Amino acid sequence: MDRVTSAQTSTDTPHIVICTTGGTITASTTPEGAVVAGDSDPATAAMLDELRAVLPGEIRVSARAVLDADSSTFGTAEWDLVVDTVADVLADPGVSGAVVTHGTDTLEETAMALDLHHSDPRPVALTGAQRPADHPEADGPANLLDAVLLAADPVSRDLGVLVVLGRAILQARGVRKWHTTDPVAFARNSPDHPVEDLPPELERPTLAGRARFAGTRVDVVACPPGSDAAALNACVAAGARGLVLEGSGSGNLPPLVADAVARLAEDRPDIVVVASSRVPRGEATATYGGRGGGAELAARGVLSAGYLRSGQARVLLAALLSVTDGADDDADADVNVDADADAAARVRREWSRYHLYN
Incomplete structure (x- = not known):
């Protein structure tokens, strides 16, 4: 993808595209207590309605359904599909950034696959939830709001793919799920010295071509x-x-x-x-x-x-x-x-x- 300059995208009225892939953020609970992802169209619609109700008026969001399943079922074909979808979304110069809602089980792999291809300065944020949509203390809505606000903020440009969950914001490379149930689900394995002290060429080089x-x-x-x-x-x-x-x-x-x-x-x-x-x-x-x-x-x-x-x-x-x-x-x-x-x-x-x- 050709690099899109800041002159080609507007941050005055940001447009964020939310790519949905299922996961706990739109999952429901059976009468027996099992959490089930998939067939989540009503939950997704409710989540987006709730999001639009609390977003600042100048931020516009649209949604694109990509997958609808528990991310533990995802593999190489799903990585290809998500990478292709995000590239297609960002081919529109009117889009300011993208958010991918994703199950937490395999979010770290998808984040890595995306970041290896993401040379565009516009933000891509991955988010999800540790509690299902029908939980009385569901964490998905707050995580989605944080991810959209981050993707719409010009300060997030040129940082690559970001993981946004439990009020934590982490760069994709080195991130891993560190807890099975805690709302702060991810940690980043990195050196003690801050990223800003690293030479730019070591931060996040991207691939020379499209991996399949x-x-x-x-x-x-x-x-x-x-x-x-x-x-x-x-x-x-x-x-x-x-x-x-x-x-x-x-x-x-x-x-x-x-x-x-x-x-x-x-x-x-x-x-x-x-x-x-x-x-x-x-x-x-x-x-x-x-x-x-x-x-x-x-x-x-x-x-x-x-x-x-x-x-x-x-x-x-x-x-x-x-x-x-x-x-x-x-x-x-x-x-x-x-x-x-x-x-x-x-x-x-x-x-x-x-x-x-x-």
Whole structure:
């Protein structure tokens, strides 16, 4: 998308488009007490009516239905759809910003997919709820109001995709759901120093092209202490182009998994491996030596996830593989294996550009 300048969009009478995807924010509760998302048109209409009643008169909102489901059912095809929809919304220079209502379960992945493509200065805010629409203390209406006000405020320009929930405002990269039920559902894993002190090129580089997530398999493999390589090998057999291995500490792996990664580096250079951590905060780094240590893994071409956790590292790896594969669309089928290995090598070289706070 061509960059839209401030001269092309009006902030005097901002127009915010709300893209709805379902989730708890429009969910209802059954007589048995189960919260059910989907079939939420009445709840969505009521939510928008309530929003318009409290918005400042100069802010105009419109809605666009994209999906209507619990976000735990979302996957790569849904990421593609949301990215395409937001791009289409922002193709209109009369739109000042976009809000995406989304279930909190997988909001961090969708936020990452959007932010990797979002070079437009206009804000995109993701919001949702921890309590259903029919809860006596529903948090969705306040979250939606905050998200719309933020998207309409010129101060939010050039900040990329923002997550707005529980009165918290967080940049997309490094964000993760940290609590299953608390209204302040998300936290951001980032260095102690403030974002404004970082060189601009390290804040949020965007992709050179459009990723197509649905065509690129990347799996996350949990690697708890003492685990073997059965899950890793199954993912490779299933056709994974990339693996995000969730280790311990700063991204260290059990010995048997490390041995399998060493064999993979020799036998399958077309598969990119990233080491992440199960630890909630801090950076995954190539620090420790020895069998399974991050430094030993890095020597075999394993990448560190940095401040990203496994969900967002998976999105980034799939995006880079997809964009890099796009450069090889005309490759002869007989050399696909070599082409995949070359693409994987390019992804390894490119990774440091997108490694959060490299």
